[in-house]
Amino acid sequence: xxxxDVSHRAKVTLPKTAYGLIAxxxxxxxASVTTPGFARVDNIFVVIRAASLTGIVAIGMSYIxxxxxxxxxxxxxxxxxxxxxxxxxxxxxxxxxxxxxTLGIAVLCGLAQSVAISLIGNPxxxxxxxxxxFRGLAALFSGNSILxxxxxxxxxxxxxxxLGIPTQSWAFIIxxxxxxxxxxxxxxxxxxxxxxxxxxxxxxxxxxxGLVTAIACAALSIGVAVMAIMTVSQFSQAKADxxxxxxxxxxxxxxxxxxxxxxGKGTPLQAALGAVLIALLQNFMLLHGLSAGVRMxxxxxxxxxxxxxxHILQGRGR
Amino acid sequence: MLRMSGIVxxxxxxxxxxxxxxAVEAGEVMALMGxxxxxxxxxxxxxxxxxxxxxxxxxxxxxxxxxxSPGHAQAAGIGYVAQELSIVESLSVxxxxxxxxxxxxxxxxxxSLARRARPYLERVGLxxxxxxxxxxxxxxxERQLVEIARLxxxxxxxxxxxxxxxxxxxxxxxxxxxxxxxxxxxxxxIIYVTHRMPEVFDLTQKVTVLRNGKSFPAVETAGxxxxxxxxxxxGRQLGQMFPPRAAHAGEEILRLDACRxxxxxxxxxxxxxxxxxxxxxxxVGSGAGAVLRMLAxxxxxQSGSVTLEGGAYAPSGIAGSIARxxxxxxDDRKRxxxxxxxxxxxxxxxxxxxxxxxxxxxxxxxxxxxxTRIARQFGLGERFLGRLAGNLxxxxxxxxxxxxxxxxxxxxxxxxxxxxxxxxxxxxxxxSHLRKLADxxxxxxxxxxxxxxxxxxxxxxxxxxxxxxxxxxxxxxxxAESLTRDVTRASEAA
Ligand SMILES: Nc1ncnc2c1ncn2[C@@H]1O[C@H](COP(=O)(O)OP(=O)(O)OP(=O)(O)O)[C@@H](O)[C@H]1O
Ligand SMILES: [Mg+2]
Numbered sequence: 001x002x003x004x005d006v007s008h009r010a011k012v013t014l015p016k017t018a019y020g021l022i023a024x025x026x027x028x029x030x031a032s033v034t035t036p037g038f039a040r041v042d043n044i045f046v047v048i049r050a051a052s053l054t055g056i057v058a059i060g061m062s063y064i065x066x067x068x069x070x071x072x073x074x075x076x077x078x079x080x081x082x083x084x085x086x087x088x089x090x091x092x093x094x095x096x097x098x099x100x101x102t103l104g105i106a107v108l109c110g111l112a113q114s115v116a117i118s119l120i121g122n123p124x125x126x127x128x129x130x131x132x133x134f135r136g137l138a139a140l141f142s143g144n145s146i147l148x149x150x151x152x153x154x155x156x157x158x159x160x161x162x163l164g165i166p167t168q169s170w171a172f173i174i175x176x177x178x179x180x181x182x183x184x185x186x187x188x189x190x191x192x193x194x195x196x197x198x199x200x201x202x203x204x205x206x207x208x209x210g211l212v213t214a215i216a217c218a219a220l221s222i223g224v225a226v227m228a229i230m231t232v233s234q235f236s237q238a239k240a241d242x243x244x245x246x247x248x249x250x251x252x253x254x255x256x257x258x259x260x261x262x263x264g265k266g267t268p269l270q271a272a273l274g275a276v277l278i279a280l281l282q283n284f285m286l287l288h289g290l291s292a293g294v295r296m297x298x299x300x301x302x303x304x305x306x307x308x309x310x311h312i313l314q315g316r317g318r
Numbered sequence: 319m320l321r322m323s324g325i326v327x328x329x330x331x332x333x334x335x336x337x338x339x340x341a342v343e344a345g346e347v348m349a350l351m352g353x354x355x356x357x358x359x360x361x362x363x364x365x366x367x368x369x370x371x372x373x374x375x376x377x378x379x380x381x382x383x384x385x386x387s388p389g390h391a392q393a394a395g396i397g398y399v400a401q402e403l404s405i406v407e408s409l410s411v412x413x414x415x416x417x418x419x420x421x422x423x424x425x426x427x428x429x430s431l432a433r434r435a436r437p438y439l440e441r442v443g444l445x446x447x448x449x450x451x452x453x454x455x456x457x458x459x460e461r462q463l464v465e466i467a468r469l470x471x472x473x474x475x476x477x478x479x480x481x482x483x484x485x486x487x488x489x490x491x492x493x494x495x496x497x498x499x500x501x502x503x504x505x506x507x508i509i510y511v512t513h514r515m516p517e518v519f520d521l522t523q524k525v526t527v528l529r530n531g532k533s534f535p536a537v538e539t540a541g542x543x544x545x546x547x548x549x550x551x552x553g554r555q556l557g558q559m560f561p562p563r564a565a566h567a568g569e570e571i572l573r574l575d576a577c578r579x580x581x582x583x584x585x586x587x588x589x590x591x592x593x594x595x596x597x598x599x600x601x602v603g604s605g606a607g608a609v610l611r612m613l614a615x616x617x618x619x620q621s622g623s624v625t626l627e628g629g630a631y632a633p634s635g636i637a638g639s640i641a642r643x644x645x646x647x648x649d650d651r652k653r654x655x656x657x658x659x660x661x662x663x664x665x666x667x668x669x670x671x672x673x674x675x676x677x678x679x680x681x682x683x684x685x686x687x688x689x690t691r692i693a694r695q696f697g698l699g700e701r702f703l704g705r706l707a708g709n710l711x712x713x714x715x716x717x718x719x720x721x722x723x724x725x726x727x728x729x730x731x732x733x734x735x736x737x738x739x740x741x742x743x744x745x746x747x748x749x750s751h752l753r754k755l756a757d758x759x760x761x762x763x764x765x766x767x768x769x770x771x772x773x774x775x776x777x778x779x780x781x782x783x784x785x786x787x788x789x790x791x792x793x794x795x796x797x798a799e800s801l802t803r804d805v806t807r808a809s810e811a812a
Contacts, residue, residue: 187672190680191671197658200653206669207669207671
């Protein structure tokens, strides 16, 4: 064993959010320099909108991961169901009723999943099954046709830019800050973190493990509902195959943000950054005309690279 | 045979080992001692290739070696039993014995593995268990013995045992000691980490003490007194190990009438008074722990009745017992005692979240106050508060696991093995602290397989053997001999 001087080694340890921010900045600079059209105003809005909606769901997903329940695979399907229901309800009862009923139904769908997860014990399998049910119901309710809505309020919600910033991004920013605050400063937030860190010790300490799973599932469902409502509002239409294939993006955002798969670590802020990073990357690749297959491969590689990076950081830092 | 010199190791900014030397000869058992957090485990992990050293040299038989991975260590003939269990619960006992053994080849039938595992299991006194049964079916003590069987199967030239007996009771310790003696007689050099004083004098020829990141030159055990050894470890003398007993106990607070639960072969009746410390003495599997688990609501009360402060008490689950202020600290801190990936303060406030929050919001001021109070009472220094619980030394983890309950102002504290893996200094602190709590009106029941601890701390002692309550006596009427006889039923066996 050779002697080596420790004092020469870098001792700075960055918070995990810093890595996300750095990566986003690097990508922004590279993209604007190399890609004509990237820095154009309308493209920027496209990116921001896409990142915001994915980000809101990723923030919801981070509750699931942090609470020790890995991932939910039902988010995109639930999104489609809620979009269809929102369109139907808005057409029948008006925008306000549609909005609140959809949010209520979302929470119920979340609670149903949490009960099943507590009983079955495996969140992946459970939500996979629920996802199929949701997608099926979406097809059933929509009659496999495109549902249109006409509502001034909905159009405003989908397309307005208060203070120059799209509504989607307002929702994203509010969700990120609120979730960070909940996880860090609320009692239930601490319970979510501790249950994820060690469920057995959580039970032994008298923490409400069932409630934690319920809150996590409900949080994700609310995030999904916001995405569904805003998407339908933006385009004034809904159909059963909305958001098909998006599930990996939500999960990728959580992982790229550096939230530990095992649970008990990380904040929703990291998922938010991860989502922005992935949305930027997707847009950058689209402008370069990369095919869907190439884009998928690259996002997948990014996830693998970031998981490995955080794994190494963890081994060294601690 | 083995020589480590000038070993240096830091975790981030904290320097754990500054300049440590250690030398062991073939056939010699070397005790490695020091306070909790002194760096004993860190040192042996370096030797076992689990942690890299930042500096220093290691040589075996005079030749310098470089150990960069557990594989290297194995190739160099180094066998290692870790402080925290490394048993894979979902594998069979036999598979665990040969875990990571590359000489075995991939395709071994389960039966042949079992056949080859049996002699090693027998040597550690596990002949009664089926090598094909799953590891998760066995107690902590049995799993620990499986680890030692694994070490034996490796035919190591240098064996490291990091607190192998912390989770064991007297009879099993005897087996471990016998196994270690055989290894040494076969010419193996042995490094033996322990906090149990009797073992040091019984088993080891030399002692190396670590303190403040430095090692003291090894000394012969034979010429050493317990007092000298403790002073070397702590840097000060230790007064009384055990606090004086309670002057008088209050009225009855808890009463068990003919209770049965899983792990008990006969109904148990006993009572507990306010401010009293009651010991349930027994070897592993004696039923002492089963009584605590029943009272904590972990296992249901199958028959009989329990009365708490005059009212019926039948907790459904842990939350039920916590609601009645009956708190339970299990003996497996890694499994359900600590949140390893969270910080020490978050661990200490975990059961008391309601008390440290206002309107659903955590109050940093209340939480800080809560944490500092526990940390002070349990001698957890300021410098530990910023760490993750999982990065604490074993003994300090135990303080966190036990300390987190104190903040809830319990009525009854149920503790399984209160000082497992805790150094002598901290142990006496924990004892005096438990006694102080009892003097303030807390009733404590602890289960322990450590005779000294039972005799020193308890007001009354209930001894258990094979799932049955043997007898309950005042601590004054019990001697080490009579207690050992009760918990092993030596008289009946003879
Ligand atoms: N991964 C880690 N990161 C940071 N600090 C660590 C890590 N592992 C151990 N430490 C610190 O190093 C010090 C030495 O720990 P070590 O486990 O070697 O103590 P020990 O002598 O074995 O104590 P015990 O008797 O309690 O087992 C402790 O202060 C501990 O908190
Ligand atoms: Mg140790």
